[in-house]
Each structure stands twice: as structure tokens, then as C-alpha cells.
Amino acid sequence: MTDGEKKPAGQGPRGTLAGGNPRGVTVGDPTRPLAARVGAFRPNPLVAGVRSLYPIVIGLVIALLLQTLVAPMLGPFYAKLLLDIGIAIVLAGSLNIVNGFAGQFSIGHAGFMMVGGYASALVTYYGSIKLGWLAPNAYGVDVHGGFLGSGDMLFLFSCVFAGVVAALAGLVVGLPSLRLRGDYLAIVTLGFGEIVRVLVQQTSDVIEPAKAAGASWLTAAKHLGGPLGFTGTPTYVSPTPWLENAAGEQTGHAGIFFAYAIVSVLLVACYRLKSSSKGRELLAVRENEIAAEAMGINTARAKVVAFVTAAFFAGVGGALFAHEIGVTLNPKELGFQKSIDLVIMVVLGGMGSITGVVLAAAILTLLPELFREFAEYRMPVYALALIIVMIVRPQGLFGIKELWDLGFWRRYVIPVWRKIAGGWLIPKGEGDLPAAIAKRLSTERAGGELAKAKDSPSQGARRNGS
Amino acid sequence: MTAALEARAISIAFGGLRAVDQFSLSVPPRALHGLIGPNGAGKTTVFNLLTGVYKPDTGDIRVHGQRLDGKKPSAIAKAGLARTFQNIRLFGELSVLDNVRTAAGVRARSGLWRSLVRTPLYLAEESAIVERSLDLLEVLGIAHRAGEQAKSLPYGDQRRLEIARALATEPKVLLLDEPVAGMNTQEKHEMRGLIESLRERFDVAILLIEHDMGLVMDICDHITVLDHGCTIASGLPDAIQRDPRVIEAYLGVPEEASEGGS
Numbered sequence: 007m008t009d010g011e012k013k014p015a016g017q018g019p020r021g022t023l024a025g026g027n028p029r030g031v032t033v034g035d036p037t038r039p040l041a042a043r044v045g046a047f048r049p050n051p052l053v054a055g056v057r058s059l060y061p062i063v064i065g066l067v068i069a070l071l072l073q074t075l076v077a078p079m080l081g082p083f084y085a086k087l088l089l090d091i092g093i094a095i096v097l098a099g100s101l102n103i104v105n106g107f108a109g110q111f112s113i114g115h116a117g118f119m120m121v122g123g124y125a126s127a128l129v130t131y132y133g134s135i136k137l138g139w140l141a142p143n144a145y146g147v148d149v150h151g152g153f154l155g156s157g158d159m160l161f162l163f164s165c166v167f168a169g170v171v172a173a174l175a176g177l178v179v180g181l182p183s184l185r186l187r188g189d190y191l192a193i194v195t196l197g198f199g200e201i202v203r204v205l206v207q208q209t210s211d212v213i214e215p216a217k218a219a220g221a222s223w224l225t226a227a228k229h230l231g232g233p234l235g236f237t238g239t240p241t242y243v244s245p246t247p248w249l250e251n252a253a254g255e256q257t258g259h260a261g262i263f264f265a266y267a268i269v270s271v272l273l274v275a276c277y278r279l280k281s282s283s284k285g286r287e288l289l290a291v292r293e294n295e296i297a298a299e300a301m302g303i304n305t306a307r308a309k310v311v312a313f314v315t316a317a318f319f320a321g322v323g324g325a326l327f328a329h330e331i332g333v334t335l336n337p338k339e340l341g342f343q344k345s346i347d348l349v350i351m352v353v354l355g356g357m358g359s360i361t362g363v364v365l366a367a368a369i370l371t372l373l374p375e376l377f378r379e380f381a382e383y384r385m386p387v388y389a390l391a392l393i394i395v396m397i398v399r400p401q402g403l404f405g406i407k408e409l410w411d412l413g414f415w416r417r418y419v420i421p422v423w424r425k426i427a428g429g430w431l432i433p434k435g436e437g438d439l440p441a442a443i444a445k446r447l448s449t450e451r452a453g454g455e456l457a458k459a460k461d462s463p464s465q466g467a468r469r470n471g472s
Numbered sequence: 473m474t475a476a477l478e479a480r481a482i483s484i485a486f487g488g489l490r491a492v493d494q495f496s497l498s499v500p501p502r503a504l505h506g507l508i509g510p511n512g513a514g515k516t517t518v519f520n521l522l523t524g525v526y527k528p529d530t531g532d533i534r535v536h537g538q539r540l541d542g543k544k545p546s547a548i549a550k551a552g553l554a555r556t557f558q559n560i561r562l563f564g565e566l567s568v569l570d571n572v573r574t575a576a577g578v579r580a581r582s583g584l585w586r587s588l589v590r591t592p593l594y595l596a597e598e599s600a601i602v603e604r605s606l607d608l609l610e611v612l613g614i615a616h617r618a619g620e621q622a623k624s625l626p627y628g629d630q631r632r633l634e635i636a637r638a639l640a641t642e643p644k645v646l647l648l649d650e651p652v653a654g655m656n657t658q659e660k661h662e663m664r665g666l667i668e669s670l671r672e673r674f675d676v677a678i679l680l681i682e683h684d685m686g687l688v689m690d691i692c693d694h695i696t697v698l699d700h701g702c703t704i705a706s707g708l709p710d711a712i713q714r715d716p717r718v719i720e721a722y723l724g725v726p727e728e729a730s731e732g733g734s
Contacts, residue, residue, distance in 0.1 A: 036607035037674050039642050040579040043600035044593075054592045275588055282587035282594070283577025283601060286566070290574045293563035300523055300557075302549035302578035302641050311584060358565075406565045443602050447569070450606065451619040 047440060065270020073263035077245055085245035085262065086332070091371045092265030093326045098351035098367040099272050099360065100319030105349065106358035107285060108312035109292025111192045114199030115320055116344035121175045121202055122168035122321025123328035123335050124230050127239045129164035130329065132226040134240060135218045146238040147215055153260050161242040165268070165325040172321025173314045180313030184306045199345055206337040207233045235336030236328070244331040265326055272319050276360045288312050289358065350388055354395055355402055362404030474537045476501045476677035477553070477645045482521055482531030482541070491517045493701045495531070499645065499677045504668070506692035507681045510721055513698040515681045516558055519647050523555050524548040535645055550578065552644035556634040556651060558681070564623035568614060568633055571622050572605035575640035605640060612636045612666070628659045635666070639674060646676045652684055660684065664691060689713060697721065
């Protein structure tokens with residue numbers, strides 16, 4: 007509309023069809039296209055840059071505190087549990103992107119984890135040997151350098167490499183799976199996980215450090231340990247920091263820091279994905295694929311994006327797992343059973359809920375460890391828990407919602423927090439909206455709640471002008 | 473002047489059944505074109521052909537002169553053809569606002585990386601998307617329900633939300649599949665005013681499938697009647713109401729007439 011002259015039947019005074027505007031909300035021209043509006047909202051690039059980075063910085067600080075303060079207080083046993091929880095969050099969180107957000111039921115996630123784990127072990131084990139970082143007794147390879155020293159850098163590089171290789175695997179699985187849905191897709195992903203497992207089992211024994219220096223990378227890639235597992239990977243991921251090696255040098259076992267640094271990157275990525283237009287495309291595919299396609303969403307591409315992103319983080323999680331103390335990377339351990347464990351975490355937490363999956367990953371990692379004596383009953387108990395949840399709360403603990411969207415959180419936790427800390431650190435769940443838009447949104451919502459409270463649902467609330 | 477939507481001789485057969493046969497249609501900009509016919513006549517199949525859910529065996533489809541037949545539904549939607557569904561297909565678990573936001577976001581330029589890094593362009597676009605979505609919800613009278621889950625809305629509001637979502641994609645042509653089905657008189661009256669106002673306001677051409685004859689005859693400029701996949705009549709509402717073939721399709725042939733040998 008260029009001017010307010012044309013008012014077809016049913017159109018109210020202020021340009022809203024429904025008539026008056028009792029809530030004092032400034033209503034814009036609905037016909038203005040998106041491109042024409044963007045200019046008005048350009049934020050200061052400096053502010054945007056700070057806001058882009060600070061969650062990651064906070065995450066890194068928390069990871070450092072967990073490593074330096076919390077882990078020593080917990081002692082070795084519980085510190086190891088903290089580490090396990092971190093790795094479980096990375097894996098379950100990554101599965102949540104494809105199972106939860108995009109609604110594509112994948113039950114071969116351990117396959118991506120295995121691809122990443124072996125890719126990273128290949129880099130750190132054979133890489134260490136090529137760099138001459140042999141252990142003093144030359145029986146294995148050395149965890150080289152101090153915290154964030156050369157060894158840690160190699161390890162971090164291997165994590166990224168693991169993610170990239172796993173993402174490529176995700177692309178390979180994602181592309182042919184586009185036409186499939188539901189059970190059929192699940193079977194394909196299951197098949198993928200099994201193929202990876204069988205391929206790894208076909209590899210030969212790991213080459214001893216003394217003989218491996220001359221081996222090419224291709225030869226090395228054929229010697230991943232086979233059914234016995236990849237023995238001798240350096241344990242960069244250990245809960246107890248700052249150990250000294252036999253030579254008296256400080257070694258960089260800062261596993262909790264690394265695990266939770268990656269957790270924070272994953273969580274920030276997940277949250278930003280979920281609250282962005284790109285992420286909502288995934289949710290739309292999950293909710294109604296036909297409608298999503300009809301609204302202009304390229305559903306095929308959305309699914310591939312989901313698969314590749316999820317596989318990337320699963321690969322990184324696999325890299326963490328491969329270098330964890332007490333773990334021998336081993337095809338048996340990363341089979342179907344592991345995939346199912348991850349699926350249970352996602353389903354229990356709520357498909358699509360980031361906080362729900364984090365909570366479920368933590369609980370399901372803690373429980374079997376705390377009740378060691380009943381460890382044999384783990385699977386029946388898991389299965390039973392899953393059945394009960396499916397009957398009582400089929401959408402999982404949180405459904406698609408986040409912790410701060412839940413009623414009890416808003417009713418009981420936020421008011422208490424407000425008393426303690428005012429408006430500080432209360433997630434609004436709305437991303438980074440400018441004040442004017444956020445205010446309008448909350449006014450609309452308050453108006454809706456007011457109308458709901460005042461009279462019976464729809465009629466009174468709808469402001470019928472005509 | 474090029475038509476907003478033009479279909480020329482599109483046909484599709486499912487096995488031996490010719491669901492739509494040689495269907496042609498031309499809708500000028502800002503026109504309101506009705507598509508009617510008895511149950512099973514092929515109206516929704518025509519919608520599915522136009523929006524790319526089915527690919528036509530023959531014929532071509534153009535929106536403002538741009539050829540669209542054979543493209544994916546998402547590409548067709550981006551070219552400016554938006555639709556609603558006869559059996560409502562909202563993103564049920566998402567909020568009302570997010571339903572519209574998802575559709576509006578299709579026009580955003582930010583991809584995955586910009587979304588993850590949250591660049592200034594991304595932030596500006598997301599804000600603009602929310603503003604635009606709220607404006608659209610306001611037009612449809614459901615802005616106060618922005619935070620509610622789409623599936624919890626009453627039926628009439630769900631239909632309104634479908635229209636808001638379709639408008640959010642910035643369409644040139646809007647296809648409405650039975651927008652007043654199952655509504656009471658009051659709701660129908662409101663919806664009618666809404667549909668009439670949209671084409672001027674949003675500069676869209678509307679193709680409407682509807683069973684409510686009173687509504688169709690009142691608001692449409694032009695009507696096409698389908699029966700068994702074939703166009704049996706096309707013209708102004710008055711002419712359609714008097715057309716013997718239309719009456720026959722809807723009411724059957726009177727006994728004397730058939731005895732008289734037609």
C-alpha cells in the first residue's frame with residue numbers, strides 16, 4: 007500500500023484487518039518485503055562482534071574452571087565422570103541436530119564417532135612417531151609438551167581433522183538418504199555404522215613405534231589395529247591435569263578443559279542454529295516436510311546440512327573419546343550398542359531440546375557409574391526407562407522446548423534468581439533481538455495472555471473490527 | 473500484460489486415470505480466480521501440479537512469464553507461488569511466530585555460517601524477519617497468539633496462520649485450498665473480507681478452491697469449473713451459474729432432459 011486511501015472491505019482503521027489496536031503496539035506495513043527492512047536493523051559491527059564471541063569466551067572460562075578448580079575438588083573418580091559427561095554431551099548433542107532438529111532418525115551415529123576417532127588416532131599416533139615424540143621407554147608414543155604445547159596442538163588439529171573426515175562421511179550417507187524417511191533412513195544409517203565397524207576390523211595391527219617412522223600415511227591408514235583396537239594412542243584427554251612424565255616434564259593432560267571447550271562450541275552452535283532461520287528450516291522439515299518444501303525450503307539441502315553438521319561434531323566427539331584415558335579405541339565398543347545409547351539420550355531428553363539432551367546425557371552417564379554393582383542391569387533399565395518415557399511423555403523430558411521455556415522454570419526459578427541477581431543472565435530464548443522488536447514481541451504475548459485470562463479463548467481475544 | 477499465473481494444457485495421469493486433462497488457466501495480476509468442481513474433480517491435483525508436488529506429463533506453467541513446470545516445489549515457492557493446504561499443514565510444535573518466521577526466513581541471504589557466527593547482516597535479517605512476521609500476524613488478527621504453539625490454536629486461527637505463513641514468502645500468486653472449510657458463518661464472513669483485501673494490499677493474484685458457492689460467486693472475478701479432470705466451463709460468475717454443464721456436473725441431469733436425448 008502506498009497510501010492509506012484504499013481500504014477494502016474488512017480492513018480496520020489502522021491498517022489491520024482485525025480493526026483497532028488496543029495494546030499500543032506500533033504496527034508496520036506488512037507488505038514491505040524483507041530486503042527493504044534489513045537496513046534499519048544493521049547493528050554496530052563492533053558490538054555484533056563482541057556479542058558473537060562472548061558466549062564462546064564464557065564457555066572457555068567455564069571449561070578452564072572445571073579443569074583447574076572443580077576437577078581437583080572432585081577427585082580422580084568423579085573427575086573422570088565429569089569428563090565422560092562432557093564427551094557424552096558432545097556426542098548426544100550432535101545426534102540431536104539430525105534426530106532432534108531435522109527429525110531424521112539416524113541410528114548409526116557411532117559410525118561417525120568411529121570415523122572421527124580413528125582419523126584422529128591416526129594423526130596423533132603416527133604423527134607423534136613421525137615427529138619423534140616417542141615415550142621414554144619407546145614402547146608407545148609420548149604425550150608431548152605442556153598445556154597447550156606442541157602435543158596439545160597436534161591433538162587439537164586431529165580433532166578438527168576428525169570432524170572434517172566425519173563430515174565427509176556424513177555427506178556420503180546424507181546424499182543417498184534424501185529420498186528415504188522414517189524406518190528406511192534408520193536402516194541405511196544402521197548399515198553405515200556396521201560398514202564402518204567391519205572396515206575397521208579388517209585393518210591390520212598397529213605398527214610398533216620403532217618401525218612406524220618410515221611408513222607412509224597410506225600404509226599407516228591400513229594399520230588401525232583391527233579387532234584388537236587402536237593400542238598406544240597418547241592420552242591427551244585425561245581428567246587429572248598437569249601430570250609429570252618420567253622425565254619430570256609437565257604433560258598436558260587437560261582433558262576436561264578440551265572436552266568442555268568443545269561442549270561450549272557445540273552448545274553455542276546448536277543454540278544459534280535452533281534460533282536462526284537456517285535452523286528453523288530443519289525444524290520445519292521435521293514438523294511437516296511437504297509444507298516446508300511448499301514454503302520455499304530446500305528440504306533436501308536442509309537434511310544434508312543436518313547430517314554433515316551432526317557428523318562433524320560426532321567426529322570431534324570421537325576424537326575426544328579416542329584419546330581418553332582408560333579407553334582403547336575399539337570397533338566393538340563403537341558399534342550399534344553405542345548408537346542406541348546416544349539415541350536413548352536424545353529421545354529421553356527431548357528430540358530437539360538442547361538443554362534436555364545435555365541433562366539426559368549427564369544423567370545417563372552418571373547412573374551406571376554410580377550404581378556400578380548393578381552395571382549388568384544397565385540395558386534392561388535403559389530399555390525400561392525408554393518404554394516408560396514413551397508412554398508417559400512421548401516427546402521426551404523437555405519435548406522441543408528448552409529449560410527456560412518450561413513452566414516450572416519461569417514460575418519458580420526465574421523469580422528467585424531475580425531476587426538474587428536482578429535481570430542478570432536470564433536467557434530470553436529469543437536470540438539477539440533489538441530492544442524495540444523484543445518489546446513488541448513481549449507486548450503481543452502479554453496481550454495474548456491477558457486476553458486468555460480475561461475471557462474464553464478465541465472470540466474475545468480476536469479484535470474483530472468488521 | 474503478462475499473466476501472474478498461466479498454465480497451458482497441463483495434464484497428468486496416475487496409471488490409467490487421467491486426473492487432470494489439458495487444464496489451462498490464466499490469472500491476471502491482482503485477480504481473484506475461483507476453481508470449483510464436485511468432489512474428486514481434480515482441483516487439489518491442479519494445485520499440486522502448479523506448486524510442483526506432481527510434475528505435469530505435458531503442458532507448461534508460468535508465473536509472470538517465468539517457466540516453472542518441472543522445478544522443485546521449493547524453487548517454485550521462491551519464484552512467487554505460495555499455497556495453503558486443504559488439510560492444514562502447520563509446523564505444529566513450533567510457535568505461531570516461528571511458523572511465519574520460518575517462511576519469511578526463506579528470503580534471507582544469511583546461510584549457515586553467518587547464522588552460526590551471527591554476523592551483522594544475520595542479526596539485521598533476523599530482526600527484520602521478526603518485525604515482518606509480527607506485521608503479518610497483526611494483519612491476520614493473530615499477533616496476540618504469537619507465542620502459542622501452532623497446534624494449540626483454534627481451527628479458524630490455524631487457517632489464518634496458514635495464510636500468514638504463505639504471505640511471508642513474498643508471493644506473487646497465492647493458492648488457497650478451501651480456506652473457509654469447516655468455519656461458521658461469522659468466521660466465513662471475516663475470512664471473506666480478508667481474502668478480498670489481500671490481493672489489493674499485497675499485490676497478489678489469488679487462485680481459490682472453495683466449496684462454498686455463495687462465497688465463490690460473490691468474490692471471484694473469474695471461475696473455472698472442473699469435472700473428472702476436465703475443464704467444463706470457464707467464465708464470469710453469472711455465466712457459470714447458468715451454464716448447463718456446470719449444473720449437470722453438480723446436480724446431475726434432470727430425468728426429462730435425459731429422456732429428451734441429450
